[in-house]
Amino acid sequence: MRLVLASKSASRRAMLTAAGVVFESASASVDEEAAKAALRADGVAPRDLADALAELKALRVSHRDPEALVLGSDSVVALEDGSMLDKPADRAEAADHLRRLSGKRHELISAAVMAIDGKPVWRVVDRAKMHVRPLSENFIEAYLDLEWPGISGCVGCYRIEGPGAQLFTRIEGSQFTVLGLPLLPVLDYLRVRGILAS
Numbered sequence: 291m292r293l294v295l296a297s298k299s300a301s302r303r304a305m306l307t308a309a310g311v312v313f314e315s316a317s318a319s320v321d322e323e324a325a326k327a328a329l330r331a332d333g334v335a336p337r338d339l340a341d342a343l344a345e346l347k348a349l350r351v352s353h354r355d356p357e358a359l360v361l362g363s364d365s366v367v368a369l370e371d372g373s374m375l376d377k378p379a380d381r382a383e384a385a386d387h388l389r390r391l392s393g394k395r396h397e398l399i400s401a402a403v404m405a406i407d408g409k410p411v412w413r414v415v416d417r418a419k420m421h422v423r424p425l426s427e428n429f430i431e432a433y434l435d436l437e438w439p440g441i442s443g444c445v446g447c448y449r450i451e452g453p454g455a456q457l458f459t460r461i462e463g464s465q466f467t468v469l470g471l472p473l474l475p476v477l478d479y480l481r482v483r484g485i486l487a488s
């Protein structure tokens with residue numbers, strides 16, 4: 291069975307490739323902003339929003355490619371007050387996001403859904419608890435001099451595998467989840483499906 295990743299995320303592609311997984315990529319071309327707005331209007335919790343978006347992406351591609359096993363994924367940054375951060379639109383918004391994260395904990399929630407023939411067959415949601423140290427204005431500006439626009443595609447405004455590591459005093463959970471995919475449960479299911487050797 292062919293595995294298709296319904297994602298344009300370089301981070302997700304890199305993780306699967308590095309793990310030795312053979313897959314094809316396809317864009318789900320989903321209007322995420324519209325879907326998020328509708329779900330948030332319904333008061334959907336962050337983990338359920340990530341799950342719903344991952345499913346939307348997987349099903350969109352699976353309808354086009356019913357024979358394949360299609361993997362969709364989504365990541366959400368959830369603050370302790372229940373609010374969520376999207377990807378920053380510009381450098382000023384990235385600075386604002388970093389100020390909101392400064393000195394607090396947040397969760398980076400990554401969901402994955404797999405689908406066959408337009409139907410979900412497996413799903414997982416994983417959370418990483420991120421402890422951000424107090425960030426000075428000087429640090430934020432210097433960090434953005436280094437990382438903007440590189441982080442424009444990252445929810446939370448950081449690349450944990452790069453200078454983003456400087457934001458944190460502690461991370462509880464899987465680094466893979468922070469990078470955008472609950473990789474270990476995904477690999478486990480690929481073994482169940484015989485796509486990876488057990």
Ligand SMILES: Nc1nc2c(ncn2[C@H]2C[C@H](O)[C@@H](COP(=O)(O)OP(=O)(O)OP(=O)(O)O)O2)c(=O)[nH]1
Binds near residue numbers: 297322366450451
């Ligand atoms: N390289 C890297 N990427 C990160 C990190 N934290 C979050 N991200 C990225 C992974 C995802 O590409 C992005 C989350 O946004 P989405 O879940 O909407 O995925 P995206 O729109 O990028 O691609 P997709 O919707 O799957 O086509 O943030 C990190 O620490 N390092």
